[in-house]
Amino acid sequence: MSSSAETAIAPDAVLDALEAEAIHVFREAAGAFRRPVMLYSIGKDSSVLLHLAVKAFAPARVPFPVLHIDTTWKFREMIAFRDRMAREHNLDLKVHTNAEGVKEGVTPFTHGAHEYTRIMKTVALREALDHGGYDAAFGGARRDEERSRAKERVFSLREPGHRWEPRKQRPEFWRTANTQLADGQTMRVFPMSNWTELDVWRYIQREQIEVVPLYFSKERPVVERDGQLIMVDDDRYPLRDGEQPEMRSVRFRTLGCYPLTAAVESKADNLDDLLAEMLIDRRSERAGRLIDGEGGGSMESKKTEGYF
Amino acid sequence: MSSTSSKETIALVEHPIVRVVACGSVDDGKSTLIGRLLAGTESIPDDILDYARNTRRSGSTIPKGEVDFSMLTDGLEAEHEQGITIDVAYRHLYLPSGRRAIIADAPGHEQYTRNMAVAASTADIAILLVDATRGIRPQTHRHLTVCAMMGVRTVIVAINKMDAVGYEHVAFEELAGGVRKAAARFDLEEVEVVPVSALTGDNVLERSQSMSWYHGPTVLEALTSWRPAPVEDQTKAPFRMPVQVVVRADEFRGYAGTVVAGSIRPGDKVVVNAKGSPISVERVIIGGQDREEAHAGQAVTLTLETETDVTRGDLLVAPADGEAAEHFPRPATAFAADLVWTGEEELRHGRSYLLMAGSLAVPAVVTAIRGRRDVVTGEEMSARTFKMNDVGHVEIATDTPVPLDPYSLCRDTGGFLLVERVSRDTVAAGLVRHALRRAHNVVPHAFTVDQEARARLKGQTPRVLWLTGLPGAGKSTVADALERKLHGMGLHTYVLDGDGVRTGLNKDLGFTPEDRAENVRRVAETAKLMLDAGLIVIVSLVSPFRGDRRAAKALFREGDFLEVWVDTPSEVVVERDPKGLYAKAKAGTLPNMTGVGQMYEPPENPDVVIDGAGDLDASVNQLLDALEVTH
Numbered sequence: 001m002s003s004s005a006e007t008a009i010a011p012d013a014v015l016d017a018l019e020a021e022a023i024h025v026f027r028e029a030a031g032a033f034r035r036p037v038m039l040y041s042i043g044k045d046s047s048v049l050l051h052l053a054v055k056a057f058a059p060a061r062v063p064f065p066v067l068h069i070d071t072t073w074k075f076r077e078m079i080a081f082r083d084r085m086a087r088e089h090n091l092d093l094k095v096h097t098n099a100e101g102v103k104e105g106v107t108p109f110t111h112g113a114h115e116y117t118r119i120m121k122t123v124a125l126r127e128a129l130d131h132g133g134y135d136a137a138f139g140g141a142r143r144d145e146e147r148s149r150a151k152e153r154v155f156s157l158r159e160p161g162h163r164w165e166p167r168k169q170r171p172e173f174w175r176t177a178n179t180q181l182a183d184g185q186t187m188r189v190f191p192m193s194n195w196t197e198l199d200v201w202r203y204i205q206r207e208q209i210e211v212v213p214l215y216f217s218k219e220r221p222v223v224e225r226d227g228q229l230i231m232v233d234d235d236r237y238p239l240r241d242g243e244q245p246e247m248r249s250v251r252f253r254t255l256g257c258y259p260l261t262a263a264v265e266s267k268a269d270n271l272d273d274l275l276a277e278m279l280i281d282r283r284s285e286r287a288g289r290l291i292d293g294e295g296g297g298s299m300e301s302k303k304t305e306g307y308f
Numbered sequence: 309m310s311s312t313s314s315k316e317t318i319a320l321v322e323h324p325i326v327r328v329v330a331c332g333s334v335d336d337g338k339s340t341l342i343g344r345l346l347a348g349t350e351s352i353p354d355d356i357l358d359y360a361r362n363t364r365r366s367g368s369t370i371p372k373g374e375v376d377f378s379m380l381t382d383g384l385e386a387e388h389e390q391g392i393t394i395d396v397a398y399r400h401l402y403l404p405s406g407r408r409a410i411i412a413d414a415p416g417h418e419q420y421t422r423n424m425a426v427a428a429s430t431a432d433i434a435i436l437l438v439d440a441t442r443g444i445r446p447q448t449h450r451h452l453t454v455c456a457m458m459g460v461r462t463v464i465v466a467i468n469k470m471d472a473v474g475y476e477h478v479a480f481e482e483l484a485g486g487v488r489k490a491a492a493r494f495d496l497e498e499v500e501v502v503p504v505s506a507l508t509g510d511n512v513l514e515r516s517q518s519m520s521w522y523h524g525p526t527v528l529e530a531l532t533s534w535r536p537a538p539v540e541d542q543t544k545a546p547f548r549m550p551v552q553v554v555v556r557a558d559e560f561r562g563y564a565g566t567v568v569a570g571s572i573r574p575g576d577k578v579v580v581n582a583k584g585s586p587i588s589v590e591r592v593i594i595g596g597q598d599r600e601e602a603h604a605g606q607a608v609t610l611t612l613e614t615e616t617d618v619t620r621g622d623l624l625v626a627p628a629d630g631e632a633a634e635h636f637p638r639p640a641t642a643f644a645a646d647l648v649w650t651g652e653e654e655l656r657h658g659r660s661y662l663l664m665a666g667s668l669a670v671p672a673v674v675t676a677i678r679g680r681r682d683v684v685t686g687e688e689m690s691a692r693t694f695k696m697n698d699v700g701h702v703e704i705a706t707d708t709p710v711p712l713d714p715y716s717l718c719r720d721t722g723g724f725l726l727v728e729r730v731s732r733d734t735v736a737a738g739l740v741r742h743a744l745r746r747a748h749n750v751v752p753h754a755f756t757v758d759q760e761a762r763a764r765l766k767g768q769t770p771r772v773l774w775l776t777g778l779p780g781a782g783k784s785t786v787a788d789a790l791e792r793k794l795h796g797m798g799l800h801t802y803v804l805d806g807d808g809v810r811t812g813l814n815k816d817l818g819f820t821p822e823d824r825a826e827n828v829r830r831v832a833e834t835a836k837l838m839l840d841a842g843l844i845v846i847v848s849l850v851s852p853f854r855g856d857r858r859a860a861k862a863l864f865r866e867g868d869f870l871e872v873w874v875d876t877p878s879e880v881v882v883e884r885d886p887k888g889l890y891a892k893a894k895a896g897t898l899p900n901m902t903g904v905g906q907m908y909e910p911p912e913n914p915d916v917v918i919d920g921a922g923d924l925d926a927s928v929n930q931l932l933d934a935l936e937v938t939h
């Protein structure tokens with residue numbers, strides 16, 4: 001009754017369908033909104049997002065700017081990668097940092113992960129969106145990332161002040177999106193809503209999309225804290241008494257601010273090995289983000305504040 | 309890209325992603341069933357499984373340490389607290405065939421028909437839960453009705469909690485018979501009824517040891533054995549592609565969109581908006597590469613052989629020959645349609661909504677409510693309005709002719725949204741039954757003598773000055789003084805006065821917020837006719853609500869409508885009280901009096917602000933300036 005050889009669906013076919021859906025969403029938003037922008041966080045999802053944007057409008061150039069919120073604590077390799085991508089794809093790259101936060105010396109260590117993230121990411125993002133006058137922002141969020149995301153819309157409405165109100169979210173019928181905005185409203189748009197982490201990696205492999213090398217294993221200087229491996233990317237990282245970075249073969253499943261992103265021990269230094277490891281290790285990728293470790297609903301409360 | 313063109317094309321026709329809507333009433337065991345399906349197909353990360361081992365909702369009887377499958381699909385915090393599902397959630401299921409299933413988990417409560425409709429709108433399959441201990445209930449009929457209406461053709465009915473009825477064959481047969489009978493009312497291709505226990509796992513992923521009398525598929529098998537309609541049927545559906553964006557680069561000009569029905573090859577002919585002459589397709593491009601063919605579901609860019617005026621919102625369709633002729637979506641301005649009302653606000657008769665279908669957006673009005681459908685009994689009853697979660701049959705009229713298909717032919721070109729023009733909320737989902745052909749006769753005639761011609765003859769620029777303010781602010785006084793001045797200058801004017809229209813045109817309306825909205829709408833439409841006639845129209849109307857004024861302004865071209873706030877301090881207004889209204893309101897005999905019993909919302913961005921307590925001549929001069937009339 002179940003899968004016989006002739007009915008088996010190739011993984012490529014699933015990717016084709018996901019790609020088509022994402023391109024549809026990109027085009028719809030680009031056509032409907034006055035001033036869209038693409039959020040670019042330099043990670044693998046952003047790399048796929050960028051690749052999809054390029055495909056959606058080829059042979060024309062990506063018809064909107066690309067925005068990076070720089071918290072000043074990103075891995076150094078990420079910044080170098082970002083600048084190279086911008087050059088290679090001829091992107092209109094905008095970088096924004098919460099200057100106020102920098103002035104006040106906000107760091108993950110002085111203010112705690114949660115407050116730091118609120119100021120340097122959430123507030124910074126709001127500032128950048130307001131300042132740019134953007135009415136829509138593309139993001140690479142996926143529904144499989146976290147339980148509360150399963151209910152996220154592809155076109156997610158934000159009230160004035162970027163507030164996300166569960167009750168104001170619009171019903172999504174068919175492929176038709178209500179892209180109309182009332183005064184002060186904006187839209188977050190997630191073309192990759194239906195992708196899984198595995199889809200992302202398979203697609204990266206198939207399309208030969210370049211990603212930041214931090215995703216692949218290498219000897220890196222790390223310290224172990226509360227059971228998490230943290231890479232010491234520069235000398236700003238305050239070591240505790242007796243703590244000494246040691247070289248270990250690690251990679252990252254997700255990339256963010258280096259003091260808040262845990263590494264996993266791994267030998268996978270290429271895509272094939274990485275995919276193989278993923279099929280065995282079936283933990284959700286957010287397990288590696290220290291900021292999300294505060295219970296299943298924490299993403300939701302952050303979102304109501306305007307976090308992406 | 310590694311795959312060849314023909315391989316890829318076939319792959320998409322195979323429908324690599326199947327969409328499933330899961331429906332059931334609260335406590336039927338839907339979360340448990342879905343959780344089991346997800347866990348059993350390795351579609352859930354291990355740390356979430358751990359969470360479901362260690363976290364319990366109040367009232368749960370499942371011992372800690374065992375997986376509570378219902379926790380796997382747990383979502384928003386607000387729902388944790390209420391212990392119910394209030395919104396549609398989407399989850400991935402890796403089917404053994406390699407096909408991906410996206411399960412839309414729709415909430416069970418009766419009041420969430422609209423969310424069910426959302427989940428069903430894209431679904432190929434419905435999983436419908438029936439609790440064996442409770443039997444077939446009104447909800448079962450509701451779910452069947454909504455699924456069938458939204459175009460779901462395959463239904464897997466899971467008769468759940470068989471463990472609680474002793475795995476009895478007789479009990480199952482009775483329920484299965486009842487469900488089959490209920491389903492027979494609808495146009496469904498396949499109904500599979502499966503006896504399961506979501507709690508113990510019987511017949512979910514694995515065959516039940518306790519129900520040897522059952523020989524049909526498990527739920528997972530039933531999902532996996534689903535097949536898309538045969539290719540011949542799909543290609544019979546004529547080509548449709550709504551244009552989303554025009555891609556321009558150097559010499560290149562392409563039309564980008566998703567093929568929603570049929571297929572297209574270079575050399576095929578298409579017609580823009582189903583009118584005019586067929587044009588040949590030159591290139592079919594996917595992801596920057598030329599293809600020999602593209603099918604429904606693919607995002608493509610087409611170039612045409614002849615230079616044509618095609619923009620976003622246009623629909624490219626196969627020409628009306630052969631089999632396609634019957635289905636040709638000749639543009640029309642009136643349609644019979646089914647609506648699912650999703651708005652907080654009720655349907656307003658005669659109000660202009662925005663109709664959105666694909667990338668198309670056009671003003672539309674519900675011209676007749678034919679009836680409301682009882683989603684449990686299927687009966688149609690007469691209705692004057694729809695409120696949230698109502699389903700019914702209406703006639704709608706669009707401002708301009710649009711090419712829409714019957715929903716049964718194509719969901720994407722036959723389904724539409726109605727959007728409220730001020731709040732921008734989606735107030736309804738619509739499903740076209742058919743175009744109303746007689747509407748061809750009422751397509752507005754493009755008259756040769758137009759607003760501009762009439763205005764030229766009068767030697768003036770027509771404008772609408774919309775004076776808003778508290779009762780007694782001085783709107784009528786200003787309107788009168790301004791009209792006298794303009795008249796004296798030989799200009800053609802008319803004052804539409806709030807009190808005046810209430811004795812005639814609007815004498816059927818009261819002062820509730822709804823009636824005030826309708827009052828404003830009618831005055832605005834009248835002003836629009838007068839503007840078209842070439843007049844300078846001075847409207848003097850309290851119009852206390854921002855939303856109503858914004859809706860009025862939306863009827864006009866930029867610049868034709870000037871919002872004038874006659875701003876008078878409320879002490880002055882109460883003092884003046886020319887008609888004794890404030891006195892009455894204070895005495896309590898006038899409940900909805902603006903400024904006393906009802907709010908006045910001052911304009912946020914008025915074009916002109918007049919001091920209603922200031923010098924009248926100065927006010928008139930201010931308005932003359934705004935009209936750009938030399939004085």
Ligand SMILES: Nc1nc2c(ncn2[C@@H]2O[C@H](COP(=O)(O)OP(=O)(O)O)[C@@H](O)[C@H]2O)c(=O)[nH]1
Nearest residue numbers: 334335336337338339340378469472505506507
């Ligand atoms: N006896 C029995 N109880 C079940 C079965 N499936 C679910 N339940 C119980 O019914 C209750 C509601 O289940 P849940 O999955 O949360 O229902 P939902 O509201 O439809 O999502 C829980 O207490 C479950 O343990 C079943 O097959 N047999």
